[in-house]
Amino acid sequence: MLRKIAVRANIIYVFGLVIIFAGAIWMRVNLPPMPFSDRDTWGYLQPALSQLATGSLDPTHRGFLYPAVLGTILKIWPNFVAISVVQHGAGLIAGVFLVVAWQRMRIFLPLGRVVQPCYFLAGWLMLTVYLFSYASILYEHTIRPEAFFPLITILCILLATEVSRRILIKSSRTISYAILVVLLTVLSFANYYLKPAWGLALLVAMAPIMAIPGQVVTRKLLPLCVGFLIVLALFIVPERSFHRTVNGNSSFLARTAFCASGEIIYGVLKQDSSLPASDPLQTAAQQLLPYFEAAMQPPHRSLPFGFSRLNPDTLMYGGAMDKLRKMCHENTEELIAACFTYYWRAWFHDPLAMLRKIVLQIVYFYCPWKSVIYAQGQDFHLTARLQESLSNLQMIHNESSYSWPPYQKYKQQLQAWVDQMPNRSIPSFIVALSTLLNPLYTPIVLLSAGLALWTLLSKTSRFSGLQPSARWCLYLLSYNFAMTFTIAVVHIVAVDRYHFSQTIFSILSQSFAAIFLICAVSHLRGHSSVNAK
Template sequence: MWAAWLRFRLPLDPIADHGTWGYLSPALRKLTGAEFGHTYGRNFIYPGFIYLLLRGFGDFRAITATQHVLGLLAGAILLVTWQRLRVFVANPRIGPVAHSALGLLAAAIFLWASDPIQFEMGLRPEGISAFLISLNMYLAIQFIACFFVEGRRVASIAYGIATVFSSIVLASAKPSFWLASIVMVLPVAMFFFQRGLMWEKVALGGGAAVSAVLLLLPEHFLSRNDKESETLLPSVLFAIHADLIRDQMAEDLRRDAKVPYSREWLERVYAALSAEIKEAIAANHFRTLGFDPDYLMYGKEYHKDSFAVQLRREFGGNVSALSTFYWFYYWRIWRERPLLVVKKIARQMAIFYAPKCPAYHLRKFLPLTDEYNRGMTSLSSEAYRKVWTTYPPAVEFMGRVELLARRAPIVQQPAYIRRPLGLLAETYVPLLLIALAASAAVLLQERYRKHLGWLAALVLVAYMYNAAACLEVAVIHSLDYRRYITVQMFPALLAQFLALWFVLESAIEMRTRAKSSCSDTGSMYRSGPDAGYG
């Protein structure tokens, strides 16, 4: 009840930002008589979610209310998942009361923290990410339990199909979780390497294939009419690695290297890129990159004639040729400067695996007036107004946002939640290292592996989930964008509590065996041939 009050006491009008239009526009077009389609290369899952809510309720507040409910469900799924994990330990040393208390504490921290609540108020897929992540992890754990531990084949097939489906939905809604979703699908893939089970494999493979077709085929057809879909990934890769690409261009010009572009044209592009990077350095708020990649893609405050726009003009609007250029120089720095690219990735990973894990935000206050003001500005361009002014609920929504931009409340994160968040932030890396050492000790010794092997494996999988999500962003984008980190709070929290339980179980198990071993040794000496001598 407290978690619900923390959410529903706040304004229900969702908060927009500069990326919102890509998700909102398809829904508004469909609601005003046009076709539902891609905008700015965004997948259809979240825009479809917005469309269904606006079609059903005709009020933007239904979006935030629904996302709050899904956030509460994510907390409930965390509890259910935690209880289900107990099946992986045959005779747990930690009693059911203590185990349940740990689960309740984890759920309370998640539900009372301010970051999940803030995400649920946003007009972005982060608003439903915690629910999708929780469902994905729960279904994967259910599959592992049903197949590998309990031997329930029919249930295994159902949960395996559901795991694949939820993984694709999560990765489609939030592409930065593609690699993490693959981690969750790996146990399902192992099913196909088991001996026999022919019909079960056919059923699971068929269901997974149908899931992929249902989710990926519509995306394929919708993206064909969106030119941004073709350039989105390569343009991001180019902008994020712009300094390395600039240096490579300079080297190509100095050596007169054989590249598929004329020297005169390349000199012009190099000069423009160098000038824009200098301005991007001045506008920088990315501490590891050293420049602002958004400045290169969108210009100052998303209004300037950016480098991306200039480059598009250089190619006469030929999207395919532009994408080819982006890809050419991205792969060229991998061939010519691989160590520098790897260093960039390592610096990005170090952001998450810092002494204080940034997945937990420790701020005291969040002024919602600032958030609503930015949201109002982001939707106020003339091109956007032409669309949303034709939909009355959008006009009403913007009117309410204008008022909230002046007198919205401040979200407070009290000390009783900041302290555990701070402790979790400080112990993420140490607990990871301890869990790795304990896992190695357990998995390498048969006497411990039989009892705690599955729990050790699950701890590793949970930590791999965060690592995979970070690695994907580190390779493609930048973890300086805080939302890529804080959206990982749910899996980070589950991994840490799972590791804590595992470490406690391991310590008690090893201590018990050590005592038993000492007792047996003492008994042997007492009952030996000289035990009664003298």
């Protein structure tokens, strides 16, 4: 009887998943066939177009991986519709692997009559939130690397799950460990080269490797070496080759860190301005201060959360960075050194202010009333996005790229769809669900993380059954923290693509944390009942 109930429950669960996928496909099919472009698109698209149109590479300040993917797609299928088809396909496949990962990590939770139905419901909810996310669909339909980020991320989590499962059941198959370690290493680095904001989350993804028991050489060191050699061949060497003729990408981290710490660096410059006129620091301060002070004068862009005087983007694009580049004689190495020198001097000048900046950026992500975990947008405003896409394409600087026929066709398609494209929107219940889950995220994170730590540190036997789920709960929650911390250190979190791109592991970690709390209550109640008897 129980087996029949379990079979029926599984059938209902799978049927529900099919309906969710069908709805998600329908949402994507009803968008215009060609992808959108934004202000960053030219940096990704121009290298691909120049290679296809002229046969010579024209790199930009962006990384090489996503432009290489675009070039491959357009070479195989020379139509810009291919980009949106492939990217939406990647998003849907990410949903498939999300379900697979969810099922595979069920092993970390204790058995119980309450757990399974809750686990099924959480699986439906998790998949619905991800596949119908306003941000997820929009990123898939825009020429941006965020389209592939969820797929590689969930593959990393799935591989980490498989490693951890084998550790839990004490598997002795060395070859399976080795293969998983190689794949996890390669994909973790691939995600970093696709989206550098992944940052410290790379270490989180690879953390289960350190827990692999026995045979250190064959299960850890050798596979890691193989993985790093593949990373060297696939990512590091091509990246260096790609940017041999342009140095913007190599200085991007330094420039970003400089501008994001601009409010504190302003204090450093004010201090330097009082030095003797013969001091080079005084000369540099006198040249840079007018640009900083101009950035503080209205009108200026709205200030991001945690900033009281200036917007980092104003420094990056408003003249200060151009002036610093000229002071460094247009030499990239000198520019990087100058940016990092001021960044570290800001730490010495006012470490509390630098810490405050980082903490406030993390607070922004976890603040319940900010609602930045899941996008709550509804209308896609397709006509406006198509018009904006046409405007953004004018930023493609290499004129020879314009002559490539598929690119001309892409522009014509955008123009043709501007006047005939009806608006599309996310279902209201999805928006309501995101609105509900946003403020619940942080309380669930804090409760589950606190309980998980208590479970792991407790010496009583009644918590032993919860320890695998406690470890896994903390592991999943650490993805959001690691990526948010990375962004907070060098940039600002209050940028939509930085927090909404985390949707897939935000909903995964929140769902698992909620189930962990339910399991803990059920486990403790059951333990109390046994003791009472």
